[in-house]
Amino acid sequence: MSRRSWVRPLIAMGLVAVTAVVSACGTSGPGETNAGALKIWALEDPVLNKIENLSIDSFKAAGGNASLETFGNDPYKQRLRVAIGSPQAPDLFFNWGGGNLKEYVDAGKVADLTSVLEENKAAKDAFIPSVLNGAKLGDKYYGVPMRGMQPVLLFFNKKVFSEAGAKPPTTWDELLTAVDTFKAKGITPIALAGTQAWTELMWAEYVLDRWAGHEVFQNIRDKGPEGWKDPAVVEAMTKLKDLIDRGAFGSSFASVGYDAGGASTILAQGKAAMHLMGTWEYTNQLDQSPDFVKNGDLGWVAFPSIPGGKGDAGNLVGNVSNFYSATQDSKSLDAAKKFVTTELHKDSYIEALVAAGDVPPVVGAEEKLKKSPNPEYASFIYELVLDSKNFQLSWDQDLPADDATFMLTQLQEFFLGKVSPQQFVDAVAAR
Amino acid sequence: MSSQRPSAWYAVPAFGFFALFAVLPMLLVIYLSFTAWDGLGTPALNGGENWSRLLEDSEARASVWRTLVLMVVSWLVQTPIALLVGVWAAGKQRSRAVLSSIFFLPLLLSTAAIALLWQALLEPNFGAFVGGPLFLGDPDIALYTVVLVISWQFVPFHTLLYQGAARAVPPSLYEAATIDGASRVSKFRHITLPQLRYTIVTSSVLMLVGSLTTFDTVLILTNGGPGTATRILPLHMYITGFSGFEMGYASAIAVVLVVLGTALSLAVMRWSGFRQMSSQQEGS
Structure with a gap:
C-alpha cells in the first residue's frame, strides 16, 4: 500500500472527530423545552419528591413555572459540579449547606439570598434560626431549608x-x-x-x-x-x-x-x-x-x-436540613428568589412534610407535629433541635x-x- | 498484493471512534494532570505539582502494590483453572455439555449482580459463612477475597477461549502420539500446551490488563475497604477524582494507569513471540 493512500483516510478521520466534537458542543445549549420554567434539581426520594412537586404546583398556581429533576446521591454530587458553570445549570439546587455549599459560593456560582430574606421577613422568621444558619456563610444567607431536620x-x-x-x-x-x-x-x-x-x-x-x-x-x-x-x-x-x-x-x-x-x-x-x-x-x-x-x-x-x-x-x-440555593448565573434568578421565599414555609408544604414523617425546619410546628405518623418521635426530635445550642453539620459535608x-x-x-x-x-x- | 487488501478507507470509522473516545480523552487527561481543577471553574496550570505529589503519595504507592498483587494472583488462580477446564470441555465426554453450561453461568451475570451477590454471601451476620473468616472485613484477606470473586467471574470467559482453541488442535497429532504410545499427560504437555501457546498469550494479556483496570467489582464489593485494604489504583483514581474532586491529581493517576497498561501488553506481546504469529500446525 502506498503512503499516499493513507493520507486521505487520515484527514477524513480527523474531520469525523472534529465534526463529532463540534456537533456535540452545538447541541449543549440551554434546553428549549419548557422555556422560562425554573429548573430545580434535588436528591431522589420517592416520598419527598412528591411533596417537592406539590410546592411546584402551588408555585404554578400563583403564576410561576418550574420543573423538578432528581438524581441519586453520588451521581447528583458529580452532575451538579459539572453542570453548575454550564448552560445546563439548574436555577435552584438542593444542597447540604455548610462547607459543601461554600465551595460553590467561593467559585462565585451561588446567589446571595440575604436581601431577599430581609425583604420577606415572614419567610425568614418562619424558619428555626439555627437551621437557617446552616446555609449562612460569613454574614450572608445562601440557601433556604426545604426538607426535614x-x-x-x-x-x-x-x-x-x-x-x-x-x-x-x-x-x-x-x-x-x-x-x-x-x-x-x-x-x-x-x-x-x-x-x-x-x-x-x-x-x-x-x-x-x-x-x-x-x-x-x-x-x-x-x-x-x-x-x-x-x-x-x-x-x-x-x-x-x-x-x-x-x-x-x-x-x-x-x-x-x-x-x-x-x-x-x-x-x-x-x-x-x-x-x-x-x-x-x-x-x-x-x-x-x-x-x-x-x-x-x-x-x-x-x-x-x-x-x-x-x-x-x-x-x-x-444533617441540619437540606437547602435550596439559587445559581448566580440563572436567567430566572428573580423567580428562584420568589420560589424560596414563598413556597418553602407554606402551611400546605410543611403539613405534607410532617405527614411524610419529616420534622420540618420551621418555628411553631408543635401542633402540626401531632399529626405526624409517629408524633412521639417527631416531637422528640423537634424539641431536641429547639433546645440545642449548636447543631453541627456532618463533617464530611462541612469540609x-x-x-x-x-x-x-x-x-x-x-x-x-x-x-x-x-x-x-x-x-x-x-x- | 496490496490491491487485494481492503482500502484504508475501511479503517476510518474505527479510527474515528478511537480518536474521539480514546486518543482525545487521553490527551485531555494528560493536560489535566498538569492542572489543579476541582470540577468547578476552569483548570489552572500548576506545573508538575500533581506529579511530585504522586511520587510522595504513600497511598498511591500502596495502591500500585495492591494492583500488582491483584494482577499476579488472579493470573495465577485463573490460568490453570481456565486451561484445564477449557481443554476438558473441548472433549467429547458425556457430561460435558451439561457441566460446561453450568461452568459458564457466571458469564451471563452482570458485574454489578456478581459483586452484590458475593457481598451478600460474605456478609458477616447474615451471609453464608457466619462465624467464619471475615472475608471482606479482615484487611489481611480482603484483597484475596476480591481476587476470588474476580476469578469466579472471569474464569468461564477464559475457559471458553481455551475450549475453542483446544478444539482447533488437529486430531491427527493426538492420533500419531497415541500410536507412539504417549500417555495422556505427555499428550497434554507436548501437544496441547504448545498448540495453545498463542491462546495462553491472548488470555494472559486480557487477564493482566483486565486486572490492571478492574474497577466495578471492587467498587461495589468493598469500595476499597476495609480501610484501604482493597483500594487498587483505579479505585484510588476514582475516589480522588469523584469523591475528593481533585481532578488534576486523579488525572495524573490515570496517566500512570495508561502507561502501565500499554507497557504491560507490549511487554507480554514481545516476550511471548506473539508478533511472529506463525501457525504451529503441520503443513503451513
Missing part, C-alpha cells in the same frame, strides 16, 4: 436492654458499662456499618463535640487543617479508641453495610443493642423491620454526655470535598486500629 440519635433495642437489665446510657460511663454488659452476654453492644465511613464519622463528631465543645471543629473548618492539632482532638480520639478496643462495635463491623441487611437489621433482630444513626433510621426500620418498630422495641436517646467534657450535652450533629475524602479514609484506618489517635491527627493536619 435530621440530627443523629442513639437508637437502642428496648427488649435487649430490659433482658440485660441495662438502661439507656445518658453519660459516657453508663455507655461503657452497657458495652461491658452486652459483651458479656455475647451481644454486639453497638451496631456499626463500617463499610461506610460516614457511620464511623458520627462517633468522632459526637465524642469531640461532647469532650471539647463545638468550637474545635468550627475552628478546623474556618481556619484550615492546622486546627486538628488542638490537643482536645487527640484526647477525644483516644476516648473513642478505648471504646473500639473495648469491643463496643464487635469484630465484624468493617464488613457490615448500612443499606440492606446490615447494621439496622442486627439491631432489629437483637444481635446488637445500640446504633448511632441519623433520624432516617426510624423510617428505615419501619420499612425493613416493621414489627420491631410497631411492638415498641425501638428506643432512642440523645448522645450521652461526657463527664468533664466542655461540650454542651444538648449539642447535635447530623471541602478533598479534605473530607482524605479524613474519611484516615478515620476508617483508625477504626481498624491501623492508625493511632496521634497518627490520625498528624495525617489530617498535614493536608
Whole structure:
C-alpha cells in the first residue's frame, strides 16, 4: 500500500472527530423545552419528591413555572459540579449547606439570598434560626431549608436492654458499662456499618463535640487543617479508641453495610443493642423491620454526655436540613428568589412534610407535629433541635470535598486500629 | 498484493471512534494532570505539582502494590483453572455439555449482580459463612477475597477461549502420539500446551490488563475497604477524582494507569513471540 493512500483516510478521520466534537458542543445549549420554567434539581426520594412537586404546583398556581429533576446521591454530587458553570445549570439546587455549599459560593456560582430574606421577613422568621444558619456563610444567607431536620440519635433495642437489665446510657460511663454488659452476654453492644465511613464519622463528631465543645471543629473548618492539632482532638480520639478496643462495635463491623441487611437489621433482630444513626433510621426500620418498630422495641436517646467534657450535652450533629440555593448565573434568578421565599414555609408544604414523617425546619410546628405518623418521635426530635445550642453539620459535608475524602479514609484506618489517635491527627493536619 | 487488501478507507470509522473516545480523552487527561481543577471553574496550570505529589503519595504507592498483587494472583488462580477446564470441555465426554453450561453461568451475570451477590454471601451476620473468616472485613484477606470473586467471574470467559482453541488442535497429532504410545499427560504437555501457546498469550494479556483496570467489582464489593485494604489504583483514581474532586491529581493517576497498561501488553506481546504469529500446525 502506498503512503499516499493513507493520507486521505487520515484527514477524513480527523474531520469525523472534529465534526463529532463540534456537533456535540452545538447541541449543549440551554434546553428549549419548557422555556422560562425554573429548573430545580434535588436528591431522589420517592416520598419527598412528591411533596417537592406539590410546592411546584402551588408555585404554578400563583403564576410561576418550574420543573423538578432528581438524581441519586453520588451521581447528583458529580452532575451538579459539572453542570453548575454550564448552560445546563439548574436555577435552584438542593444542597447540604455548610462547607459543601461554600465551595460553590467561593467559585462565585451561588446567589446571595440575604436581601431577599430581609425583604420577606415572614419567610425568614418562619424558619428555626439555627437551621437557617446552616446555609449562612460569613454574614450572608445562601440557601433556604426545604426538607426535614435530621440530627443523629442513639437508637437502642428496648427488649435487649430490659433482658440485660441495662438502661439507656445518658453519660459516657453508663455507655461503657452497657458495652461491658452486652459483651458479656455475647451481644454486639453497638451496631456499626463500617463499610461506610460516614457511620464511623458520627462517633468522632459526637465524642469531640461532647469532650471539647463545638468550637474545635468550627475552628478546623474556618481556619484550615492546622486546627486538628488542638490537643482536645487527640484526647477525644483516644476516648473513642478505648471504646473500639473495648469491643463496643464487635469484630465484624468493617464488613457490615448500612443499606440492606446490615447494621439496622442486627439491631432489629437483637444481635446488637445500640446504633448511632441519623433520624432516617426510624423510617428505615419501619420499612425493613416493621414489627420491631410497631411492638415498641425501638428506643432512642440523645448522645450521652461526657463527664468533664466542655461540650454542651444538648449539642447535635447530623444533617441540619437540606437547602435550596439559587445559581448566580440563572436567567430566572428573580423567580428562584420568589420560589424560596414563598413556597418553602407554606402551611400546605410543611403539613405534607410532617405527614411524610419529616420534622420540618420551621418555628411553631408543635401542633402540626401531632399529626405526624409517629408524633412521639417527631416531637422528640423537634424539641431536641429547639433546645440545642449548636447543631453541627456532618463533617464530611462541612469540609471541602478533598479534605473530607482524605479524613474519611484516615478515620476508617483508625477504626481498624491501623492508625493511632496521634497518627490520625498528624495525617489530617498535614493536608 | 496490496490491491487485494481492503482500502484504508475501511479503517476510518474505527479510527474515528478511537480518536474521539480514546486518543482525545487521553490527551485531555494528560493536560489535566498538569492542572489543579476541582470540577468547578476552569483548570489552572500548576506545573508538575500533581506529579511530585504522586511520587510522595504513600497511598498511591500502596495502591500500585495492591494492583500488582491483584494482577499476579488472579493470573495465577485463573490460568490453570481456565486451561484445564477449557481443554476438558473441548472433549467429547458425556457430561460435558451439561457441566460446561453450568461452568459458564457466571458469564451471563452482570458485574454489578456478581459483586452484590458475593457481598451478600460474605456478609458477616447474615451471609453464608457466619462465624467464619471475615472475608471482606479482615484487611489481611480482603484483597484475596476480591481476587476470588474476580476469578469466579472471569474464569468461564477464559475457559471458553481455551475450549475453542483446544478444539482447533488437529486430531491427527493426538492420533500419531497415541500410536507412539504417549500417555495422556505427555499428550497434554507436548501437544496441547504448545498448540495453545498463542491462546495462553491472548488470555494472559486480557487477564493482566483486565486486572490492571478492574474497577466495578471492587467498587461495589468493598469500595476499597476495609480501610484501604482493597483500594487498587483505579479505585484510588476514582475516589480522588469523584469523591475528593481533585481532578488534576486523579488525572495524573490515570496517566500512570495508561502507561502501565500499554507497557504491560507490549511487554507480554514481545516476550511471548506473539508478533511472529506463525501457525504451529503441520503443513503451513
